[in-house]
Amino acid sequence: MKASVIVFPGSNCDRDVQVALANAIGGPVDMVWHGDSEMAKTDLIVLPGGFSYGDYLRSGAMSARSPVMREVVARAEQGVAVLGICNGFQVLTEAGLLPGALLPNAGLKFVCRDVQIRVENSQTLFTNGYQAGQTLRIPVAHHDGQYFVEPDRLDEMQAGDQIAFRYCAGEEGRKNNPNGSIDDIAGVFNRRKTVLGLMPHPERAADASHGGTDGQGLLNSLVSALS
Amino acid sequence: MKARVHVSFKNGVLDPQGKAIGLTLANLGFDGVGDVRQGKLIELDLAESDPGAARKSVEAMCEKLLANTVIENYAIELEED
Amino acid sequence: MKARVHVSFKNGVLDPQGKAIGLTLANLGFDGVGDVRQGKLIELDLAESDPGAARKSVEAMCEKLLANTVIENYAIELEED
């Protein structure tokens, strides 16, 4: 399986996801510079976390307009798997590959902590290694993670099984939803389930020294589906 | 020519910043403050001097970058030098 | 009465957001865009109906909360309902 991680100016989880993916695949992962409009053949495109363009104006807005994104959109249309984590999720919504938008956290503060999320749909290439309803503990680290989508569109997404993960019961005495996302949504698919965006960072829960490995299943799912 | 673009959240989109400002103003003892909304104001210096062309170009900038029309509205004002 | 407060960086203060927007507009092929500045526009609904009193109160809000006058300027516009 070939995987490519896009590097935008200001990406800062590009190395993290590269390392985690390379471990899952057991082979190298390509890094693709945002200014390149060409990309080698690949089975998976990852948009990593970070603060591309400083998150200025709106998170992900400027990266969504970079040359490489035209290529990403074209590949996505051909059915190539695309995964956006945190800032990558923001870029995917800004680029129109996923519905909705990510607004500043309802608490208006950056939030970095572990959250519990529930797997809502395990019948996809991103989630086949999990059970539906399974609860995962994975860190979030973001300032703009409040998922928003128009109510009608949300209904459609529910009906189309496009909700990938929801924040669920968390630590004692704490709100489970760290950012005020509508309907506790932590991650969503496109209609075909070939594009996934999520706020939690699976690559930060992918080896024992992270204090948990619940994110590993997502990477393993991709490897088993795409290899 | 100068352009001013006002980008604001659409009705129905939660504006946590506006809400927090309203709350804080009340805590500070400012009475009689109702709804508060926070938007962006982007000011651009343009080489273009024709108002029609300038507006069209700024509209394109808004659609392409300055606003996310899923959640935001924009309004453009032009000001000749 | 409605008040609109425009908060912007003082002249000479670096505006990293404006700078990045300008860069991206150029990358997107928009020519002839010079300086870009990003500020905030805060809209308030006020119970007060006397313009003089309203302005005074909004000025106090700016000094106390809405702007940090070390690096920001503010401008107030009032609009009767």
Place this chain on the structure above:
Amino acid sequence: MRNEPNITPEQVAEHGLTQDEYQTILHVLGREPNLTELGIFSVMWSEHCSYKSSKFWLKTLPTEAPWVICGPGENAGVVDIGEGKAAIFKMESHNHPSFIEPYQGAATGVGGILRDVFTMGARPIANMNALRFGAPKDAKTRHLVSGVVAGVGGYGNCVGVPTVGGEVNFDAAYNGNILVNAMTVGLADADRIFYSAAAGIGNPVVYVGSKTGRDGIHGATMASAEFDDATEEKRPTVQVGDPFTEKLLIEACLELMATDTIVAIQDMGAAGLTCSSVEMADKGGVGFDLDIDKVPQREEGMTPYEVMLSESQERMLIVLRPGTEAQAQAIFDKWQLDFAVVGHVSDTGRFTGRVDGEVVFDIPVRPLVEESPEYERPWVKPAAPAPTAPVTAPMGHMEALQSLLAGPDLSSRRWVWEQYDHTVMADTVRKPGGDAAIVRIHGSGRGLAIATDCTPRYCRAEPHQGGAQAVAEVWRNITAVGARPLAITDCLNFGNPERPEIMGEFVGCIQGMGEACRALDFPVVSGNVSLYNETHGQAILPTPAIGGIGILDDLERHADLALRRQDDILILIGGTAGHLGQSIYLRHLLGRSDGPPPPVDLAAEQRNGNFVRELITESRVDTCHDLSDGGLLVAAAEMAMAGDIGLELSGPDEAGYWFGEDQGRYLIAVPAGEAAEILQKAAQAQVPAEKLGRSGGGTLTLNAGAPISLSELRRTHEAWLPDFMRNDLHE
């Protein structure tokens, strides 16, 4: 040179220079300076850049050890951590700007310290922050806490360096003068360290990063002046940070450092282009000839004075090997950063600037640096504190514990560190909330332990003990996770050094620090001094903040404070005399601040620490917490809360025993079957050790009294800070 009006005595004074200092300038130049030259002298000779009041005493600190690659004097300290790697680290203050504009002041503080570290070739891998605020009830405190924390996070999160720890204190002495100290730790190949000494006559001097604007002109002199109401009125321009550009600058510089193009490199910090040029030229024994008009400028019509004194952020100065300009420029173009050749290294020994070829300043480098004033300021040794007055426990011990854990001094700092991305880079092994943070050395099974500490109330009561205690506590925190302490950086925050009693605090703290560093083999490799932290003649508490690092050779063998098992035996290591003088117990429950601080016995500190570390590295202990503020019962409760496992404790019914702050102590928890052997080993090593209780259940019990539930304890411990900050809005 251009003709300019003569310098007036008022201008001299406005530049923070004394008449004597001005006479030296006349002597150095052999003529009157012009205004730009006066500006250059003033920033170079400011307290901030010249260390004129502190130099004499800083020299007394130990700075060497076999593992020290580079001690104080460069941008940051460098320590060999084995396997071909070096750790590069430093701490710096951004106190005054953060008081005026908390968000941007703190943010640019983080930006500045990051540059000090990556300029030496390191990739930053961890940030720490040591924060001191005024009393919680002071009207400004909430606003300052909120803005500073958002600023530290705003910058560090965006550049993608995890903020893994720090400290937060509240005390009325900081009401008008908060402290924002930021530390960065970076990782480099030990054979690829970059230094700042310029060399190679004719070599190009290159400016990279952001453009220069009129930011923070006179920032360096501001950082060296006392506050008064006029300061707030004048509202000097505070710099705005651009962490996005910083991130690009890190990547571009590291990319450049992988090539063979750099002769010398230095970030532009305080006093910007002036200080960086002069230091690079002086260290290399060469001159610098700059074309001021080539400096990328953000604003029109900037004067040479403004360009030279600007403190615009995110800029670096590099001396390149001849002919490598194009190769270097390609890298900065790729990252969309400014790049300009702004001058060359000269053999004149002079620092010269030109505009359109015309000389606008011309100063000999050596004397500019060497003739800078150095003062051995008068100082008085503070009177020794009277003995601690008798203490009558105002309430039961468990009640006292609950009150302490739910108060400003000892409540959880989670509200702070959850605003910091502490897991980016995916190498954070121990997050904030424990003793030292641990970050993995990327791609290896080893790690760095990092801690910052200082107990300012001890330093006020007895500076010498306080200085020693700060170093010892850092050493202890690093030891408590099982790491071998290597070296420290410091940030010495004090009041006005022209007052003998303040200078006495400074001298005492330094002497105590030096003593502890020598005893613990824990040298100082970098640091920073921030003086004149006073408002209306009211000085802050003497605050020598210490940041230290240690090495963990095997990440599998480290300890953490959380109880892990039921039925573990809790053992107290170290001697307990029940010292309540200067304790949090006195301060929080009785409103008292009397008595001497707990004495620091460095030999015992070392003996106890080495014993504990050995147990951890032998994998006999995986649960360990050091004792500090609040004493024994607080530490035990923290261990129980962190592991969500209860404790049954027994011991004498004395407040001093449970809340005294005797130094050099740890709590460890070991499986019941191993306790006897460990106690025996302790006796052999002459390390005091006693059984204190047993883990289990979900409550904390003391001497068979009424149990308190951990969840209740945790609720109040976690609640104070968020409750205090509720509904606050920064910006």
